[in-house]
Amino acid sequence: MSDDVVTLAHGAGGKASRRLVEELFLVELRNPLLEPLADAALVSANGTRLAFTTDSYVVRPLVFPGGDIGELAVNGTVNDLAVSGSTPLALTAGFVIEEGFPMDKLRALARSAARAATAADVPIVAGDTKVVERGAADGLYITTAGIGLLDPRAALDPSCVRPGDRVLVSGSIAEHGIAVMIARGNLELELDVDSDTAPLHEIAAALCGLGADLRWMRDPTRGGLATTLNELAAGAGMSVVLDEVAIPVRDNVRSACELLGIDPLYVANEGKLVAVVAPDAADAALELLRAHPLGAGAALIGEVCADDLPLVLAETPFGGSRIVDMLVGDPLPRIC
């Protein structure tokens, strides 16, 4: 690891985050279950195959249009389990709370977490609380962990991906990241964008019904669709070619991105999944997604291609193409 201090870029979900995990944590903690660096580890116990995952939530503001940190912390872990091809069985939640935090706000966030857990049909079965001094935790941090029962039909791995496979997304992208950016209030943009935070366990389970035709699934959170697809390209050793116009982005989100000079492909989602399916199963997969309210905006956005240089490429509507690289640092608004 060449960097000598941690910078915010290490937390942005792009290249620096990847390096931090691979060159520091993986080096120190290496074991076969961790090594794939997937959304969840796959653990076997007495012949039962489980998915196991954890995630921390440090969002600011704690409440934003379309959700709050309580709901987000539950949905995020449910989604990591769901896209690993498992049914969530139980969650845990750790709350790091800053001294002086209003009790009624804390109760509201705990209620919101409980509502999200009920909606995802998974109980929060254990928890922890810690209180730290004022100024030490930006209000409140939540860490959730979860365990899920793997669907026996699902064998999801980048190595299952074949040239010609189709890439699908379950709906319009970039809503969570833009909603939070606007909610921070320093942009003075007046746009109604709600976070898309939602539990994906039902649509993920529906796709698992495709069996071996479902090759791989992820929820493109931090770093956005671009970063997730780059991880796919690197893992599969193949290129992903996107049809830029086919990628669903709501008009207000596109406007915000244009104004800020940010590419929606790099903006976080909290209620979308991206899936790779066999070419013949693409129509069926779209139908399965669209049958559910959370997949109503699903779209076919690209194709996997054999390539000696695994890249993510976007074909522009004019017949040109460009590389869609991994995120470098935080998406910072440009000067002009």
Place this chain on the structure above:
Amino acid sequence: MKYVDEYRSAQAVGAIAAELRTLVEPGSHVKLMEVCGGHTHAIYRHGLDTLLPDEVELVHGPGCPVCVIPMGRIDDAITIAERPEVIFTSFGDMLRVPGGRRRSLLEAKARGADVRIVYSPLDALSIARDNPEREVVFFGVGFETTAPAVALTLLRARELDLRNFTVFCNHVLVAPALRAILDSPDTEIDGFIGPGHVSTVIGTRPYEFIASEYHRPVVVAGFEPTDILQAVALLLHQLREGRAEVENQYGRVVRDDGNPEALAALERVFTVRDDFEWRGLGPIPHSGYRIADAFADLDAENRFEVPGARIEDPKACRCGDVLRGMAKPFECSVFGTACTPEKPLGTCMVSSEGACAAYYAYGRHRQKVIA
């Protein structure tokens, strides 16, 4: 999206691309420079370079304000930011730019400096009002595009009689940089796509010298695919007809006289420096602003001690050649190896509008085809 989609219609783009092919002599070679980093970014973002006839080559100019700030000035900024009483405010994309020790403001922040991203210089002013016990410094960077907002902020600071606000001024001027490029002996540029945003402020008249003294056509252009391709068409028309004029393709935004109020604010608050050092290009006469004497108390360079060291550009880096249009990004030996967007060595890799960064991000796969 209204007012954007119209300019990205595949049909309209296709029609202009077809027209372009009729405007070039087969086998000829036309070199056009897009001055503005925003154009470079848009060209790669939309893959427009792949739509041009083989005879037309686009070269990337010096118009990325983040890229042209020399390393010594970044080190000066870090020195100011590291003072315990200072809250250092900046536009986001300056934070990653490495200085002489390859350290950036982002790293200074990680080590404890109070560095904050703002979206407007007026936000920095609010921070100063909310923190009267701290010194708030705004990192003034950009061409005449962003300079008026900083000028108005300084006027407002004076009005409020704010004593804890200063600007570290690094604003640069576009026309002197173009003259420096035209005066460079090896330059072979046949025409210029003029910068759109800058021209909303300065208008089209400051480019007249390019037509009258250097006999090269200029077309000021917008940033959408049809804008840029239409500007190329207008330039090719001029070249075919042997004309060298300043034309305005971006008439929906740019007036020939620019924005008189913004120009008046610039005139009041800033004074043109004798020269200013540009990363990759070296010192260029009359190419930068400093804060005028009447506002000297709001100038961070007067309030704080700054080292003002001049740091040579890294030897291996060919940014100067790229900025003058004499080399393509991938012709530089450190491109994509020692110099990447994550760890930039040279200026053009720094901002997403820099030629090398745009090429790295969007165009690497075409390298073998072009080379």
